[in-house]
Amino acid sequence: MAGLSPSERRLQKELMSLVKEPPPGVTVDSDVIERNLLQWLINMDGASGTLYEGENFQLQFKFSNKYPFDSPEVTFVGPNIPVHPHVYSNGHICLSILTDDWSPALSVQAVCLSIVSMLSSCKEKKRPPDNAFYVKTCNKNPKKTKWWYHDDSV
Amino acid sequence: MASSASSSTGSSKKIDANGGPDTADKEEKKEDRTFECNICLDTARDAVVSMCGHLFCWPCLHQWLETRPSRQVCPVCKAAISKEKVVPLYGRGSTKQEDPREKVPPRPAGQRTEPEGGSTFPGFGFGDTGFHMSFGIGAFPFGFFTSTFNFGDARPGAAPHGTPQHLEEQYLSKLFLWLAVLFIFWLLLA
Numbered sequence: 001m002a003g004l005s006p007s008e009r010r011l012q013k014e015l016m017s018l019v020k021e022p023p024p025g026v027t028v029d030s031d032v033i034e035r036n037l038l039q040w041l042i043n044m045d046g047a048s049g050t051l052y053e054g055e056n057f058q059l060q061f062k063f064s065n066k067y068p069f070d071s072p073e074v075t076f077v078g079p080n081i082p083v084h085p086h087v088y089s090n091g092h093i094c095l096s097i098l099t100d101d102w103s104p105a106l107s108v109q110a111v112c113l114s115i116v117s118m119l120s121s122c123k124e125k126k127r128p129p130d131n132a133f134y135v136k137t138c139n140k141n142p143k144k145t146k147w148w149y150h151d152d153s154v
Numbered sequence: 155m156a157s158s159a160s161s162s163t164g165s166s167k168k169i170d171a172n173g174g175p176d177t178a179d180k181e182e183k184k185e186d187r188t189f190e191c192n193i194c195l196d197t198a199r200d201a202v203v204s205m206c207g208h209l210f211c212w213p214c215l216h217q218w219l220e221t222r223p224s225r226q227v228c229p230v231c232k233a234a235i236s237k238e239k240v241v242p243l244y245g246r247g248s249t250k251q252e253d254p255r256e257k258v259p260p261r262p263a264g265q266r267t268e269p270e271g272g273s274t275f276p277g278f279g280f281g282d283t284g285f286h287m288s289f290g291i292g293a294f295p296f297g298f299f300t301s302t303f304n305f306g307d308a309r310p311g312a313a314p315h316g317t318p319q320h321l322e323e324q325y326l327s328k329l330f331l332w333l334a335v336l337f338i339f340w341l342l343l344a
Contacts, residue, residue: 069221104193
């Protein structure tokens with residue numbers, strides 16, 4: 001572990017605990033991540049008994065060297081972006097803990113669990129109402145978006 | 155004998171290295187994690203604890219408070235938190251400061267309050283500093299004819315014999331003695 005920056009040290013620890021006790025349906029390829037600790041690819045299965053049962057998603061986490069004081073940049077990537085009222089078709093997620101409510105005591109594990117639970121509590125698969133406009137105008141980095149968190153139900 | 159002792163106490167960090175983690179190792183590891191900083195996930199150094207009871211390294215918590223100066227909340231439970239209201243933890247042998255990650259103001263000091271004093275009479279105390287007693291006739295605002303006996307109190311000693319100061323002190327002491335005698339006389343006659 002010598003020679004790692006403080007954020008990499010912490011990510012290394014998080015990776016170890018995520019491999020050991022992953023949230024349900026979450027898998028990581030730790031060998032790939034260990035090559036670049038600042039960018040993770042995570043596989044997520046839709047929880048059984050929910051609208052997303054049987055689907056597979058890929059989440060991308062990008063960390064700055066200010067992590068964990070700075071929140072990670074989390075987006076859905078790959079061929080299957082979940083259809084959800086808080087997930088835009090470009091993979092951006094409207095979730096308060098990813099910006100305003102971020103805390104350094106949160107972790108990749110906690111974020112994954114939040115996203116699994118956000119998907120699981122969905123009652124109707126649909127895109128956000130402003131999807132078309134947002135996807136055309138937004139920055140590539142979802143953290144640059146000024147999100148409005150108004151819906152706590154899903 | 156020696157080998158069994160070393161296996162139970164030796165490795166607390168590298169659990170995975172020696173195959174099957176036995177229960178002692180597991181417990182030890184759990185104990186380790188209890189004292190991990192909630193931010194860097196290492197064992198807390200220069201440890202402080204918030205009023206809500208959450209443990210952090212002081213450099214870590216300080217950096218978080220600097221990150222969001224307008225909204226200072228506990229990273230774990232989001233309770234209000236401030237620099238003034240964290241308590242440093244002083245474990246045994248943890249006084250030496252290890253290299254702080256970067257320039258950080260010193261960890262806030264612990265607050266000590268003295269226990270409430272006993273019910274001793276202030277002018278007549280048999281403390282451990284020496285016996286102290288005073289009596290006199292006082293006329294507010296001037297204390298006339300007040301003498302004090304002090305044993306064990308630290309006071310400047312008398313000047314050595316022969317010096318001008320010694321002579322002067324002798325003269326003054328005689329003068330005041332006569333003044334006192336005259337005063338008592340006057341009191342008796344009046």
